[in-house]
Amino acid sequence: MPLNKEIVLSTLKNKFVFISSIALLAFIIFGVFTTYSLVQLNMEVEKLFNLSELRTRAIFQAHDSISNMESELIKLIIADDKESIRSSSVASIRATAFLDESLQQLELQIPDNSNVAALSKNLSLIKPHRMNIIGLARSNQDLKALNIVNEISPITDVISKNLDKIILSDRRNLNGLFKEYKRSEIKILILFVSIITLSLLLLVFVNISLQKAKTALSKLNHELEKKVRSRTEALETSYNEIELTLDKLQQTQGKLIESEKMASLGGLVSGMAHELNTPIGVCITSGSYLFDSTTLFEKKYSEGNLDETDCEALINSNKDSMKLIISNLNKCSHLIQYFKKISVQHSSDKPELLMMKKCVEETVMNTRTQFKEIKSRASIHCPKDLQVLHVKSALHEIIMNLVMNSLQHGNDKGAHREIxxxxxxxxSEGMIKLIYCDSGKGIGTENMDKIFEPFFTTKRCEGQNGLGLTIVYNLIMHSLKGHIKCRSNQDRKAIFELEFPDNL
Ligand SMILES: Nc1ncnc2c1ncn2[C@@H]1O[C@H](COP(=O)(O)OP(=O)(O)OP(=O)(O)O)[C@@H](O)[C@H]1O
Ligand SMILES: [Mg+2]
Known part of the structure; x- marks a missing residue:
């Protein structure tokens, strides 16, 4: 959970940094753009100022020139000596030349201007009079010259007025330029301030959003923690319930095992009772018959009615009864021996080091000898030096039962095939694997699950008890600490696979 929180927070942080960077970048771009615009404007204004300066200089020069020309012309009229007349006429010519030059400058600086055009026109009007005045002044016709000066005086006034107008319009122009510059400066300033304000607003907005997200996240986290806590509690409760159920199940399993044990013990006991019942019953019947015939014999004897035939009959019947009793008691004893073998844990035999191959070969041979009448062949494949630490009698019992079964059950009734x-x-790895198989008729699939059960036999009528494989199973499971599996294949073969440790 904290990992998720960190991820969300870092995502938010990244978003915040990203947005801030973009805002900053926009701010820088706008700043650069604004600065560039300001520089451009500055340059433009500077250019215009320069032009205006040039214009103003030309206007003032023209103004000065016209006043100079006027005063020099007056001086020329007043002058009496030749030197003064000459210097004043040169000065007035120079002033006229300056005026021409200023006018050219003005035409260049302010083209298509009506005031400049009027100025130029008025100048062209006074130009011929100026030469006349100089001529008249030189020839001392001062009155005439003064008249001409008076004549051109209104024109020079107009020229002065024109110049004033030009100066005024130039000033207006300059003022307009200033105002425009100021306006642009204010515009740029407003833009600058707006960008900063917007960036700040954006940052504040992002910050507020981040704070909100943080609060929402911590709320979510809190809720999640609550949920996790409640789920953990629920899990703990269900875990406790499961533990309780498990306990109950274990108890029930124990009870089941107990009842299964009791059931199998019951089965074993009833099987044993059933097996013992017949021979003991025969013994009881024969015993009572023996008792009855002896009582009759005793009665006849006390009455003195006994003859030789009676004696012979008693002896014969008693002998038969006793034979029956002995054979059935033998059966019982044989059965009890078998029963003893089933309970392997009571065996007192100690494990010993056995040469596996030799031990198995001996047992197979001995068993085959017991069943000479059945044709058989045996081949044993085992490493010669393979040694195991086990109880010899247990190993012997297992192999003997398997061989006996192959010989007893391998052939169908009446058949004499060689087994x-x-x-x-x-x-391998401390385990012995023994695969036993015969070439007999095999075990039917319907019997496969029952063959290890006590008293299961397909040859009860032939006196078999069905205990052989039960003994084998118990010995392998408890005495050899291994296990056994049985299968039968389509070649009518019974196959037993045994696996057990090579020492106990
Ligand atoms: N090699 C075999 N081939 C065919 N059937 C077999 C073989 N081994 C066991 N069986 C079957 O398994 C049954 C159970 O065998 P088990 O050795 O327990 O009893 P049994 O041989 O009938 O009687 P007992 O061994 O007590 O004399 C046999 O009755 C037989 O039907
Ligand atoms: Mg058997």
Whole structure:
């Protein structure tokens, strides 16, 4: 959960940095743009100022020139000596030349201006009079010259007025330029301030959003923590419930195992009772018959009615009864021996080091000898030096039962096929694997699950008890600490796979 929170926060931080960077970049771009505009405007204004300066200089020069010309012309009229007349006429010519030059400058600086055009026209009007005045002044016709001066005086006034107008319009122009510059400056300033304000607003907005997101996140986190806590509590409760259920289940399992044990014990006991019932019943019947016949014999004897035939009959019947009793008691004893073998844990035999191949070969041979009448062949594949640490009698009992079964159950009734027994023994990682198979009729799939059950046999009528494989199973499971599997294939073969540790 804290990881998610960190991720969300870092995402928000990144967003914030991104937005701020963009705002800053926009601010810089606008700043650069504004500065550039200001510089441009400055340059333009500077250019205009320069032009205006040139114009003003030309106007003033023209103004000065016209006043100079006027005063020099007056001086020329007043002058009596030749030197003064000459210098004043030169000065007035120079002033006229300056006036021409100023006018040219003005025409250049302010083209298509009506005032300049009027100025130029008025100048052209006074130009011929100026030469006349100089001529008249030189020839001392001062009155005439003064008349001409008086004549051109209104024109020079107009020229002065024209110049004043030009100066005024130039000043107006300059003022307009100033105002425009100021306006542009204010505009740029407003733009600048707006950008800064906008950036600040943006930053404040982002900050507020971030704060809001943070608050929402912490609220969410709080809710999540609450949920997690409640879920953990629920989980703990269900875990406790599961533990309780498990406890109950274990108890029930224990009870089930107990009842299964009791059931299998019950089955075993009832099987044993059933097996023992017949021979013991025969013994009881024969015993009572023996008792009855002996009582009758005793009665006849006390009455003195006994003859030789009676004695012979008693002896014969008693012998038969006793034979029956002995054979059935033998059966019982045989059965009890079997029962003892089932409870392997009571075996007092100690484990010993056994040469596996030798031990198995001996047992197979001995068992085959017991069943000479059944044709058989055996091949045992086992490493010669393979040694195991086990109880010899247990191993012997297992192999003996398997071989007996192959010989007893391998052939169908009346058939005399040779039974081939094959045993493969190998050792790997401390485990012995023994594969036993025969070439008999095999085990039907319907019986496969029952063959290890006590008292299961397909040859009860032939006196079999169905305990052989039960003994084998118990010995492998408890005495050898291994396990056994059985399968039968389509070649009518019974295959037993045994696996057990090479020492206990
Ligand atoms: N090699 C085999 N081939 C065919 N059937 C077999 C083989 N081994 C066991 N069986 C079947 O398994 C049954 C159970 O065998 P088990 O050895 O327990 O009893 P049994 O041989 O019938 O009687 P007991 O061994 O007590 O004399 C047998 O009755 C037989 O039907
Ligand atoms: Mg058997």
């Amino acid at each position: 081939e027994i094959n045993i493969d023994i190998s050792q």
